[in-house]
Amino acid sequence: MDPTRLTVLTIKYLKEGKRSALQTILEELHPFDFAELYRALPEKHHYKFLTYLNPDQLADLIGELEPESQMEMLHKLGIEKSSKVMDIMDNDDLADMLGELSVERLEEYLASMKKEESNTVQQLMSYEPETAGGIMTNEFVWIRDHYTVRDAVEKFKSFAELTRNIYYLYVIDENKRLVGVVSYRDLLLADTNEQISDIMFNRVISVPVNMDQEEVAQIIQRYDFLACPVVDENNVLKGIVTVDDVIDVFIEEANEDIEKLSASGKDIDFNTKSYVAAYRRLPWLVLLLFIGLISGSILDGFEDTLNQVVALIFFMPMIAGMTGNTGTQSLAVVVRGLVTNDLDKKTVMKLVFREFNVGIIIGITCGILVFLIATVWQDPMLGFVVGISLFTTLIIGTLAGTVIPLTLYKLGVDPAVASGPLITTINDIFSLLIYFGIASALLFYLI
Amino acid sequence: MDPTRLTVLTIKYLKEGKRSALQTILEELHPFDFAELYRALPEKHHYKFLTYLNPDQLADLIGELEPESQMEMLHKLGIEKSSKVMDIMDNDDLADMLGELSVERLEEYLASMKKEESNTVQQLMSYEPETAGGIMTNEFVWIRDHYTVRDAVEKFKSFAELTRNIYYLYVIDENKRLVGVVSYRDLLLADTNEQISDIMFNRVISVPVNMDQEEVAQIIQRYDFLACPVVDENNVLKGIVTVDDVIDVFIEEANEDIEKLSASGKDIDFNTKSYVAAYRRLPWLVLLLFIGLISGSILDGFEDTLNQVVALIFFMPMIAGMTGNTGTQSLAVVVRGLVTNDLDKKTVMKLVFREFNVGIIIGITCGILVFLIATVWQDPMLGFVVGISLFTTLIIGTLAGTVIPLTLYKLGVDPAVASGPLITTINDIFSLLIYFGIASALLFYLI
The missing domain is CATH 1.10.357.20 (SLC41 divalent cation transporters, integral membrane domain)
Structure with missing residues (x-):
């Protein structure tokens, strides 16, 4: 469906209160299209539109918006519904969003979220924004080197929700140190009785949490990785940086270079007032x-x-x-x-x-x-x-x-x-x- | 091992003729590091270094080099060895490389390559360089919608070599039209007896072969894809564009923007004379x-x-x-x-x-x-x-x-x-x- 028609139809359904008809259209949409639709809607329809969405859809939507619109959306949702949405959001996007809040509001939100979610996101927020730690997610699945392929697939299945944007399983030893990596492809190709330590790749390239994001991006680009593990000074796995975030880093850095050449000032785009x-x-x-x-x-x-x-x-x-x-x-x-x-x-x-x-x-x-x-x-x-x-x-x-x-x-x-x-x-x-x-x-x- | 030490050690082994010692080091290297080592070696060592590599390593190396160095390497290898290397190279890199050759030399190389390789690469070369067709690879695995998950995994295993940089299997109907996509993750999570048509995602986003590479890159970035299928006007699957190529497109386009702002002229880097x-x-x-x-x-x-x-x-x-x-x-x-x-x-x-x-x-x-x-x-x-x-x-x-x-x-x-x-x-x-x-x-x- 072309975007204009989609917008017109959405406004029609909103006005007529046809919630299920709207849902049928919305289910077809990728998060990016969701956000495009939201931006295209006149602001007076935003509130009703939001009430028609389920928490998963709200999480997809807010993850795609710019900081300003995110704040507006949180405000419209209210703290209770917001915190439900935050529990579902990708942790790295969530950490970036919360970083924009004032200290008081941040504490309010953190208090109303699930305990474990609020803990992991607070950990992410402790890293500098433009470093490996700042752009990584700490939602990943680890396995032990003594697992069999069957064990690994079992564990993978039970954490399936966490692995939406992940393409490798990381192998750690008894001290949680990163010792290897196994791709989904390796798991599919292997026999189910093989041991992980036999099929894993053990010369893993990892980056320290404090590495500049531009360097991380360079490494992923040079080696054509889909993701890169992030470790602390003891080689303990802390999170992963995925290739989609790296593309955003490259765009950001290119914009900075252009600012440099033109002294055009930070963050001016077509929508800036x-x-x-x-x-x-x-x-x-x-x-x-x-x-x-x-x-x-x-x-x-x-x-x-x-x-x-x-x-x-x-x-x-x-x-x-x-x-x-x-x-x-x-x-x-x-x-x-x-x-x-x-x-x-x-x-x-x-x-x-x-x-x-x-x-x-x-x-x-x-x-x-x-x-x-x-x-x-x-x-x-x-x-x-x-x-x-x-x-x-x-x-x-x-x-x-x-x-x-x-x-x-x-x-x-x-x-x-x-x-x-x-x-x-x-x-x-x-x-x-x-x-x-x-x-x-x-x-x-x-x- | 740090790059300088690696270079020194390589020169030492080359001089002493220690081929197997050199191989031990080289096996540790990713293609990018391979190319860095090659660039760091003084030119007089290049020929001997090349004779020490096996065809797989040569293919990895040449795929990472700039057009000028690729031409030099082909010259050093001679036509017979070159064509062996070309048979192994990724088709999209190969098509780019062959595009730099004169017509006579191109025909020589194509004639000496395996028939099917030379056919597929010639097909790739027929697309405009800065379009979806120009940056796609035609090495991918398709499956039929009536396959079971077991069938799909079987087929996937028998074409394992082709799937090194691929993260999805594409589903086609009897007319070779693209009807769905299945990720490795879906295959791991599914039961082996399920039918592909039941687990596949059927609202596949694909791009036409003649779409500008910048637009393709935008689509992959917007939807956080790892790859995007490329189709002709009848929706027949022709190839796929992978995320690593998209990163290169973004870097290329950023460079063009900077050229635009500075009128600095095309293709000047730190190594230009x-x-x-x-x-x-x-x-x-x-x-x-x-x-x-x-x-x-x-x-x-x-x-x-x-x-x-x-x-x-x-x-x-x-x-x-x-x-x-x-x-x-x-x-x-x-x-x-x-x-x-x-x-x-x-x-x-x-x-x-x-x-x-x-x-x-x-x-x-x-x-x-x-x-x-x-x-x-x-x-x-x-x-x-x-x-x-x-x-x-x-x-x-x-x-x-x-x-x-x-x-x-x-x-x-x-x-x-x-x-x-x-x-x-x-x-x-x-x-x-x-x-x-x-x-x-x-x-x-x-x-």
């Missing part, structure tokens, strides 16, 4: 405004030169723009490379040297080109000044676009600081200083 | 150079105004920079939003209107700020001109950053055209025209 979007974008713009005025005040210092050779101004936008552009290009290469490369000293040296060479090649090409153009348009001496300036600023711009983000990354400074517009604006200043510096030095020949 | 990187970046830079000169020539037209109020120049870098920055921010929001949103007319109108409002809020804030600064630094009338200009250019810059990429996207023009630097440079021109236009109009009050 204008004043929120403006508020998030303004801090960068105000900072860049002041830096832009610094560029201007540099010109103030060169007023004499400018007054004597007004034509110098004609090439100013081009030189500043080009330096900014080449810096952004270099920054993009660094930002993109950091997604898949580890930064050791050798890599850094190689990269800086490479970009230096790129700067020289680009500088010579564009320098000569603009020398010829300026010579024809104005005169050879001005062409010489513009060409040499562009050559120099392109090399410096390329290096700035490489070295600044690498240095900040190494220092562990929030990489958003190395934003594209910031590098562009800094390169503006460099380029004006160099251009008018060279022009002033050669002023005698220009006039 | 400097002259190649410079060559790929230059076309954009040369284009931007010419546009930059147009900005300059605009100034030429305002020479009178400039000569009379030199202080106007001081605010030029700031105004041009700010207009460029706000445009880049808007562009980033659009580029990022396109990853997860479908663009219908309503969305477009809403977005353009939102950005217009953002432009007004940002314009008022920055305009007032700069009016105050310019009034203190120079005089109120200049402050007024600069403030009004900034207000206007920020609104136009924001709209340009939204409307230009949306229009190009709608027109189906290569989105790279809507690059960040291009929008910055175009906004440069707008902002200079407006600034000096307003200044010239009010020139009487300025002097």
Whole structure:
């Protein structure tokens, strides 16, 4: 059914109070479609819609929503019904959602949930959000190495509800340490009397709870895993990270990289309200405004030169723009490379040297080109000044676009600081200083 | 074992001719680590290293390498050994690799491969690279709806080799049309005598062979699938796309978005040689150079105004920079939003209107700020001109950053055209025209 028709039909059934007719449609829907339908409904229908859903459906729905809509939904459901839904939700989604609540409301909800659910979710909430612990679920099935395949399948069947999104069984020893992994495929292929220790894969790759989520994602991507076990310092299994969460990490990290290049501010999407979007974008713009005025005040210092050779101004936008552009290009290469490369000293040296060479090649090409153009348009001496300036600023711009983000990354400074517009604006200043510096030095020949 | 030690040990064993010692280490490695080791080895050891590997290991290795290194490896292996390796490789990786070969060499390889392998891979190669057909594999196991669970497991066991990266069995009817799906988990949980048609999920979501890979990736991400079946126009199952390929699609698309924002040119990574990187970046830079000169020539037209109020120049870098920055921010929001949103007319109108409002809020804030600064630094009338200009250019810059990429996207023009630097440079021109236009109009009050 196409989404518009689905929405129209849902509103009709809601208005007519046809609960069972609505259920027939809803049973066909995946959680994502559920959430799409909810978003498409006018807000006045939300409450009634929610009352028509069973707790499983509510859990599916709330797990797909954005934090804001989750809060609204909890509010509409009331604390009693909410806590029933929370008992059913995936623990990792639940932990993320509860992390958005105020301390008082959080305690209220935790108190009204089942004891064991509230304990496991509180454990998950104790990890940093952007680490393996923060994105893992602690709903998984473990088996012992001395089990037979039959035992394992038995245990698996009795915990079937827990294993909806899980593709491996993890094998632990008597101290709960992770010693192996068995996939569903292995279980299907094996004879039921075989021992787990004989069919398990025992060189399990696991990640520590505090590993950065980006590294976890890299490991799962490199090895084409469906899930990766998370262990503490004693190799005790604490949870698992699944591939669907990893996709979300990659999307999140890509968005951060794009924020970095554009200084566009965090969390602006198509649905953000204008004043929120403006508020998030303004801090960068105000900072860049002041830096832009610094560029201007540099010109103030060169007023004499400018007054004597007004034509110098004609090439100013081009030189500043080009330096900014080449810096952004270099920054993009660094930002993109950091997604898949580890930064050791050798890599850094190689990269800086490479970009230096790129700067020289680009500088010579564009320098000569603009020398010829300026010579024809104005005169050879001005062409010489513009060409040499562009050559120099392109090399410096390329290096700035490489070295600044690498240095900040190494220092562990929030990489958003190395934003594209910031590098562009800094390169503006460099380029004006160099251009008018060279022009002033050669002023005698220009006039 | 850490990578450096692994490399050193491998070189040692290669030099001493200790093949079996080397094999002991290699058996521990995942394909990704295999490829990392190969890359870390100095090229002079590559040939000997390859002769020490068995065909399975060679297939794992070549599947992980970049096209350039794959070609080098095929050359080193020779046609006979290469075709043995190709018979073992995953069909989708093989199709990608063969797509890089010249027609003559391709025919040579296809002729020397097993008949059925060469047929299936040729079929895969007939699909467009960035579509569902282009990224799918046609190695999968189908079962019939009238099978029992026992039959299904039997068939699954006899095709075990094909199912390494597969997590579902697909159910087809007598016309090979896709009618259902069964996961390994379902098979484990079911009784062996149950019929497949009773346990299968029959509202299978499938994608057509010619669907864009980005859309396929979106579907798999939205529904948290591990794989998605690909069908032709008659709903006949042609292949499956697996989640690991989808992760690669997301990384690829993120890289394209970053290229878009930075005009950094395709396929530049940490290993690209400097002259190649410079060559790929230059076309954009040369284009931007010419546009930059147009900005300059605009100034030429305002020479009178400039000569009379030199202080106007001081605010030029700031105004041009700010207009460029706000445009880049808007562009980033659009580029990022396109990853997860479908663009219908309503969305477009809403977005353009939102950005217009953002432009007004940002314009008022920055305009007032700069009016105050310019009034203190120079005089109120200049402050007024600069403030009004900034207000206007920020609104136009924001709209340009939204409307230009949306229009190009709608027109189906290569989105790279809507690059960040291009929008910055175009906004440069707008902002200079407006600034000096307003200044010239009010020139009487300025002097």
